[in-house]
Amino acid sequence: MHDEDERIDEARVIEQGRQLVASIVNLALSVPAGGDVRWDKLLVALGVSGLAPDERARDLREGPGQSKGALVLEVRWAIEAGLAPLLELLDQPWRLRELGEQALRDYLGAVKPRISTSSIFANALATTKPIVSGGASASAEPCRFCGAPRADRSKPSCRYCGESFT
Numbered sequence: 001m002h003d004e005d006e007r008i009d010e011a012r013v014i015e016q017g018r019q020l021v022a023s024i025v026n027l028a029l030s031v032p033a034g035g036d037v038r039w040d041k042l043l044v045a046l047g048v049s050g051l052a053p054d055e056r057a058r059d060l061r062e063g064p065g066q067s068k069g070a071l072v073l074e075v076r077w078a079i080e081a082g083l084a085p086l087l088e089l090l091d092q093p094w095r096l097r098e099l100g101e102q103a104l105r106d107y108l109g110a111v112k113p114r115i116s117t118s119s120i121f122a123n124a125l126a127t128t129k130p131i132v133s134g135g136a137s138a139s140a141e142p143c144r145f146c147g148a149p150r151a152d153r154s155k156p157s158c159r160y161c162g163e164s165f166t
C-alpha cells in the first residue's frame, strides 16, 4: 500500500542521462563532418528533425568551423530531446541539464580545429574563406558559445549552435 514511497531514484536517472548523452556525443564524434546515415537514424529515434542538406552545408561553411562530426546545433537538439523525459523525473533537473550543456561544450571543443602554427598554414591553403559581405555587419559580435559570427541580429539564438543570446 506504499506505492507512492517508490520514489524515483534520482541518481539512477542522472546516470541514465549521462550514458545517453555520452552515446549521442560518441556517435556525433564518429561521423563525418555534417553527419551521415547513422546520425540521421539517431535523430529520428530521438524525434528530432535535423537540418535540411543545404542548411547543413551552409553550417559547415559559415558556422563555428567544424572539421568533423555532426553539427553542433543538431547535437544540441539531440541532447535536449534525449534528456527532456528524464528531466521531468527529477526534482532538481539543473544537474542533468548542466551535464548536457557541458557535454555540448566539450563536443564543440573536440570538433573545432585547433589553431596551431602548422594548422594555420594548412588552413590557409585548404580553406576558401567565405566572404561575409553585404548585410551582416563586420562588427557583429560572435556567438560566445561557438564563436561563429552572429549573422542575423534579430534572432534570439545562434543559428549555428542554438545558444541563446539573451
Ligand SMILES: [Zn+2]
Binding pocket: 143, 144, 145, 146, 147, 148, 158, 159, 160, 161, 162, 163
Ligand atoms: Zn553559436
